[in-house]
Amino acid sequence: MTVILLALGAACCLGLGFVLQQAAAQHAPPKDYLSLRLLLDLVRMPRWVAGIGLMVTGMALGAVALGMGDITLVEPLLATNLLFAMALARRLSGQRLGRSGWAGLWLLAGGVTAFILAGRPHGGDSEAGRPAQWLITGVLLGTALLLAAVAKHERTHVSLEAALLGVAAGLLYGLQDALTRISGERFGEGGWGALLTTWHPYGILVLGVLALVMVQSAFETAPLRMSLPALTAAQPLAGIACGVGFLGDQLRVTTGALAWEAAGVAAVITGIVLIGSHPAMPPGAASPEGLRELQPR
Numbered sequence: 564m565t566v567i568l569l570a571l572g573a574a575c576c577l578g579l580g581f582v583l584q585q586a587a588a589q590h591a592p593p594k595d596y597l598s599l600r601l602l603l604d605l606v607r608m609p610r611w612v613a614g615i616g617l618m619v620t621g622m623a624l625g626a627v628a629l630g631m632g633d634i635t636l637v638e639p640l641l642a643t644n645l646l647f648a649m650a651l652a653r654r655l656s657g658q659r660l661g662r663s664g665w666a667g668l669w670l671l672a673g674g675v676t677a678f679i680l681a682g683r684p685h686g687g688d689s690e691a692g693r694p695a696q697w698l699i700t701g702v703l704l705g706t707a708l709l710l711a712a713v714a715k716h717e718r719t720h721v722s723l724e725a726a727l728l729g730v731a732a733g734l735l736y737g738l739q740d741a742l743t744r745i746s747g748e749r750f751g752e753g754g755w756g757a758l759l760t761t762w763h764p765y766g767i768l769v770l771g772v773l774a775l776v777m778v779q780s781a782f783e784t785a786p787l788r789m790s791l792p793a794l795t796a797a798q799p800l801a802g803i804a805c806g807v808g809f810l811g812d813q814l815r816v817t818t819g820a821l822a823w824e825a826a827g828v829a830a831v832i833t834g835i836v837l838i839g840s841h842p843a844m845p846p847g848a849a850s851p852e853g854l855r856e857l858q859p860r
Contacts, residue, residue, distance in 0.1 A: 566632035569624050570640035576621030578647030581778075581791055583614030588782035597715060597780045599772075605779060629740060630747035635684035635812040638740065638802035639675045642831055645795045645838050646671060652787070667837030674830030681823030682814040684806070696809040703738045703801055704770075707731040711777055725785035728777045729793030735774035736794070737801025741810060742767050792835045799831070 587608040588601075595601035605611045621644070628637045646668060653664075707730075714727035742763045750758045758764060781790035806812035814824060 566628050566636065567640060569628035569631070570637045571643065573621040573624035573628060574641050574644040575647045576617045576624065577641065578644035578649075579651050580614040580617030580621060581644070581782075582648050582651045582787065583610050583617065584779065585614075585782040585787045585791075587611035587614065588779045591779070591783045593783070596783065597711065597776060599776060601776060601779050601783070625740065626743045626747065629744040630751075633684045633812045634741060634744055634802050634806035634810055635682065635814060636679060638737065638799035638806070639678050639827075639831065641740075641802075642795050642799045642835065643671060643675060645791065645835055648787075648791060649838050649841065661841075663837050664841045667834045667841065669834070670830045671834030671838065674827045674832075674834060676827075677823050677830065678827030681820045681827060683820075684812055684814055694809075699805060699808045700738060703734045703804070707734040707773075707777075710734075721785040722789045725781040725789035726793045728781035728784075729790035730797045732774040732777040732781070733794040733797025734801045735770045735777070737798045737803075738805060739767055739770040739774065740798075740802045741805030742770070744810060788840050792838070792840070796832050796835045800828075 584605075587605060587610040590608070591601055591604050595604055625637065625641060628640075649664070649668070653659075710727045710731040714724045714731070746758055746761075746763045746767065749761055749763065778790070778794065781794075803812075807814065814820070
């Protein structure tokens with residue numbers, strides 16, 4: 564129960580933080596797209612700083628949850644950040660939930676519950692899966708970088724561009740969560756000395772910066788509904804892949820359990836799409852002048 568409450572607290576902070584970040588990022592200069600300069604411009608905006616503060620708090624709570632529980636349990640709960648983003652967005656916009664909003668809410672919440680109850684995620688022998696660590700890490704990182712490169716060449720299709728960046732960032736955040744859990748284990752075993760002599764904490768830092776630049780570029784380019792659902796769907800899938808692939812997490816694999824797990828994941832993704840496309844989510848697209856600057860000359 565403690566792990567569940569920590570993960571939901573993390574999801575709340577992340578969801579609220581994303582809404583505030585997007586509200587600020589839409590005013591960033593288009594020339595800073597996919598550049599570290601974007602972060603330097605955004606840090607001058609109080610609303611963005613507040614959003615980052617909430618996101619950092621959410622990541623810290625998520626790290627504690629990952630240290631106490633299994634990533635295959637924590638990741639689906641983190642996906643509920645979209646519910647909290649919707650709550651704030653709805654308050655700011657004054658929009659009613661309506662049928663699509665309520666359907667998305669119940670599908671997301673029900674899908675997470677079905678996956679957890681059917682899969683009963685629990686830890687196993689993490690050392691047995693370590694040989695696959697580099698392979699899965701390379702695949703996720705390479706896919707994220709490839710999607711970012713494709714997005715950079717899709718400047719005339721801002722919705723596709725933002726979705727690709729959202730998926731890329733989600734993959735990196737899922738991988739970052741897996742490395743966070745490994746770092747927590749190293750720290751528990753040998754303290755700071757054991758932690759700082761491995762590559763994992765430095766990988767967390769690099770992944771965090773890359774993902775942050777991708778997310779803010781997506782927020783700058785298009786409405787929140789174009790990028791946040793993609794990010795929210797990709798992160799738990801990447802995290803679960805890492806958990807089962809090299810962290811030793813185990814799920815029930817009976818026919819009935821697998822069917823419910825698949826149905827739960829499908830419901831989560833469907834709910835994410837419905838909530839993300841709801842009119843209450845901030846429109847916040849770049850201005851027409853900014854979009855013209857993004858067009859290839």
